[in-house]
Every structure is written in structure tokens, then in C-alpha cells.
Amino acid sequence: MLLNQEVRCLNVIPLKMDYLKELESEAISILRSAAFQFQNPYLLFSGGKDSICLVHLAMKAFYPLQVPFKLLHVDTGHNFSETMVFRDEFVEKYKLDCHVQSVIDSIRNHKIPDAKGKFPSRNALQSVALLDAINALKIDACIGGARRDEEKARAKERIFSFRNDQGEWNPIQQRPEPWNLLNGKIHPGENVRVFPLSNWTELDVWNYILQENIELPSLYFAHERLCLVLPDGALMAFNPYMRLESGDELVECRVRFRTIGDMTCTAAIASNATTVEEVIKELEMSKISERGATRLDDRISPAGMEDRKRQGYF
């Protein structure tokens, strides 16, 4: 070999932070940037594991002071009751201020048709309610728990993701973020979506939940539940909004949820994992992606997420 050098260590002393600490530090830095760059930032809270982690990170970021963000929950009216109970207890316990924006109100006010079909999902309608809240509360930054590993359009999104005065995302004209330098300058009416968990994966979130001993809704752990088995094997939890047809059979299954969205578009997975450790083991073995396993709303088209985001989605 003429020029090839042997791969060698530049420095034999391992001085790097552990990777969860590095991710935590990055997220805290982003949360602090949001607090110090914006006038009226809100934290989008769904009662799911990612936004619960976000609140935990915000508590660390501003300790010993209170979290300087209000929470915003976009409530479709199709949430699991366990999520709602968890939300109310969580908000109470940590003395948080949570604004609930109702999708049903937005449907009424804008006279838009409600979701229809066998599984009537108000998922896309959440964008309308979110934009209503942004306008009504004069929110200039929405801090969300979206991660780049979730989906290929999200994989393209910035940490500070600019939205125009219509709430629209323009994916091919994004502000560059060299060295993660975050530009939160906006005109009145525009807003920025802030994603502190951009570089976390599903497994990172779970490992962090384990490390920090973070409480989650019981839906994330195995339990018995009456489910409708779809032709592709997906397990839809029986709920009052689904329209059963003749031939549909409900089966009692042992399941848990990998994501917690609406009852109408979030599938359960067969699981025996009852602890965080068992969930992590299960995920390490899993061959199916997080959204692939659970989200009916992503199965529309390859650009389903991109199109929703362009229109103002989380």
C-alpha cells in the first residue's frame, strides 16, 4: 500500500460524554435557546412518551426554577381515557399550566367536515386546531417531541423549523443550521417549531426513560384489551368511534402501544412487556419501525407526512 494509513486513534483517552448525556445536553441547550429567543413559547404536550420526556428535560433545563413554558394539548376528542387521566395528574403533580385546544371546536368554527369512515381519524384536523391555538394565544414557538428517525420527511427537518404566517412548512427553503446555530428571528404572525429531540431515536427515548425513571401512561405496557384484527394483522383497540361491520371479530389480546395517538388511528402491538426494561428488550428485537407498526395515518402515501407538515402539522 502506497499511501493508505492504518486507522488509528487520535486520542486514546476516552473523554466523551456518554451518549444519553450528550443527547440530553443538546436537548437542554435547544430548550434554553427557545426560552431565551422567543416571547411566548409553548410546549406541545400529547401525553405520549416523547412529550413527557420533553417536559422532564425542560424541568432539568431550568432547575431550580419552574418550567418557563406553558403546555398546549391539541385534543381531538378521540384520545384514550388513560392518556387524559395521565395528562391531568401530570399537570397537577408538576404544577404546569396546560392549555387544551379542542379539535371539535375548530371543526365547528371553520365548518369543516368531521372525519368519516370506518376509523374516523381527526389526525390531519389537528393542524387546524394547532394553527387556531397559535393565532389565538399569539404563540411564536411550539416546542415538539418529533424526532428525525420517525419518518423520512421529518428526517429533513431543522431543529428550529420556520413556519410562515399561514403556518406552512417549506421543506426546500429551510434555514440552514450550521453548527446547530439556531435562528429564531421571525415577523409577527410567523412561528417556529422547535424540536429538541431531533437526534433521538425511539430506543434512545426508552433508554432515557429508564435512566431517569420517568413515569408513563399505562398504555405503553402490556395489558389485556379488546381488539379488532385488521387484514394486515394490525390490532385496533376497540373504541366507540370505530364502525364495526358484519364479519368483524373482536378478540381479547395482550397488547401495548408503541405510540399514543388517537384511538382511531393508533394500532396496538402484541406484547408481554410490562416494564421499561422489557420494552427496551422488545424494541431491540423488533424488525418493524415505530410508525410502521402503529400508525394508520402514515399509510396514505410516501409523502403523507410531508404533505401534512406543509399544511401546519406538528
Add this chain to the structure above:
Amino acid sequence: MEIARVFTAGSVNDGKSTLIGRMLLDSNAISTDIMQQLTALNATDVLDLALLTDGLRAERDLGITIDVAYKYFTTKRKKFILLDTPGHKEYTRNMFTGASNCQMAILLVDVTQGITSQTLKHIEIVAILGMPYVIFAINKMDKVDFQEAGFIRCQQDLWSALQSFPDLPKVDFIPVCALDGDNIVHPSVKMDWYKGGALLEAIEAVEIPLDFSPENLVLEIQGLMENYVFANVVSGTYDPQYPLFHKEIALPRLQSLNVHGISLQTMKQGEQVVFSMDGMPVFQKGDRIYADSCPIIARDFVAVVCWMSEGINESKNTFGLISGSFETTVHVDWKQAQIEINDMVEVDLHLEKERCCFEHTLAKKRERFILYDLDTFSTVAAGMIKNELK
């Protein structure tokens, strides 16, 4: 386990997205449902791995990468964040952005094409950014029957090209075939003349050192709330033997708050801290607290700038500047009449507010900033301060 941020760049059709796809596929980071989507999107029998990273409709329609795509996978030794960056010249700014957030680069060269003008641009960016480690993946070895001659020729040409840049990074050359996976994750059996490791082995082995010397401690104030100062550790580590300064004035003792295990005594570069002090001076967002005895506190600097927006002429010279938590307006002396998109130029900066820098942060190219348009607020340029303008 640590995080390694790696970016890939190449010229058009070098097979860069394919290489990332191959790395993910062969390290079992692609789930079956995503594989099914790929198969469904693709009309031919050959798996089009580029569809994994080209996440936008426009990219799939044009068959090119426009913006940075982030992909994640983990091996036993490291958690990798891979940034797939565009090859087209017109998107060089996106490549610069991707590269800036990484500690190592994989630059693809098509063995049948050799060095292109884009390869030279990539080398220039890597050199300007001070990237510590660069791997040249000489791709499409299948097109030259896996023969050593083509590889050696590429290697020699690259080596010559590298000589014109100062601050040469550590460099490796690896012959690969991304399409079939040769020397990507697994060593190739078709090139027994190559004695080095596969690409993944190379990026797993490298350690990038950080700055942990107490005399180089620099804290930057992110913001203030009530009586608390929120800051991040720009460099160094804390040793109470070294007194701390703010604007060249020695500070009273910091009162450390032991927040999630990070006290002032254990804080290290990259960490986030909070503290308070008795008789706190007037701190502002972006101010620096340091142990270094010779700060450079100035308004006028020489910098290298990558222009990322539509072409302008030199009369457009006032911008907003963001560097970490520091913000000010700046007048830029372009030293040339016309500045085009993707140009990388040396300029003079005249800041409205004083900035506190240090020899060691300048030497490590860590005084980085973005410029934004004062009307549209769009980010229009990225740059690094080289030295004080005297």
C-alpha cells in the same frame, strides 16, 4: 458508548445515498416495513437504496438529494448520526451545513470519474471547517473489475489535491462498491490487495479529542432568569485554582448548583450548567466567563464566510449575527464586488457589540456564526472568525 456524527458527500451520481443505504441495510438498521415501502416505490428489481434518504417529494421526483437527511444507527461501539448531504453544486450550502455538525467526513469519489470539481469543493469545505478525520471512499470498484490500479490512481490524485490545503486532516482511502456492499460494513472478498478495514470499521475506530484543560474554561451565558445564570461550557473544564473572569474583571466565587449531576466541579465541554453568585455583575446573554488569562475582546475580526443565499453585491453589507447565544448586528467588508451563492470568501467583520474570543477557540475554529438578513430574517451565510483585525 459515544455519538459519532458523520457526513457523506460526493459528486452527482457517485452513489452516496446508496452508500448510506448500504451501511444501514448491512448493519440491520432498516426495518421490514421500510424495506417494503422501498420495494413498492421502486419499479425495478434492484433495491433503490437512495429512496431511504431522499425524504422529500421533490427529491424523489428529481432523483437527487437537495437537503441534508439524518439517519441513525447503532453498533456495539458507537451511536452513529449519519448526515447524507447533496452532491449538486447548487446545494453546496446544504453540504456545508451538514459538514459543520460532524466530526468526520466520508467523501465519495467515483473510480471511473476520478476527482471532479465538486470533489475539490468538498475538500475545500472540509479544510475550512477543520474536520479532524476524512475518509475517501473510492466507489464503483466493480466498474474497474476490483483492480488496484484505478484505486491507486485516484488515491494519488487526491493526495496531490490535498497538498494545496493547510491543516490537513487525518485521511484514509478505502476502495468500495456501495451497490453490492463491498468494504462498507463487511470487508470485501473481491479486493484481497486491500489490507485496510471496511468503512464502518474505520469510523468506529476513530476517537475525536475534546478540549479538557482547566485553563481553557469558557462558559457562554445562554440567558438569565431571576438570580440564576444559565450557561453552556464552550471549552475546558473547571478547576477552582484558576480564577474566573468576565470582561477582564475577576468574579466573586460562583455558587454552584448541582443540577442533574453536573456541578461546576465536574462540568465539561458541551455541558449545560446553572449557577448564581453574590454581587453578580451585569451579565448579558452571549457574554462569556473564562479562566483564560488573555481574552481577545474586540469588534473587528477577519472571518471566512460561506454565502448561502442569492447573489448580492458588496453594497449589501449589514446583517444580523448569531454566534451561540451571542447576537449583534455586523457590517461586512466583502473585499469583492459580487458575491454568489455557495461562494466561500475571506471578509472583515465590524461588530456593533464587542465579542470575547480566545487564541485556543480561534485556533480550533470554534468561533462560528451565522448571518441573517435584517428584513427577511432568513439565514444567509455561515462563517468562522479567523483572528482579530488589526
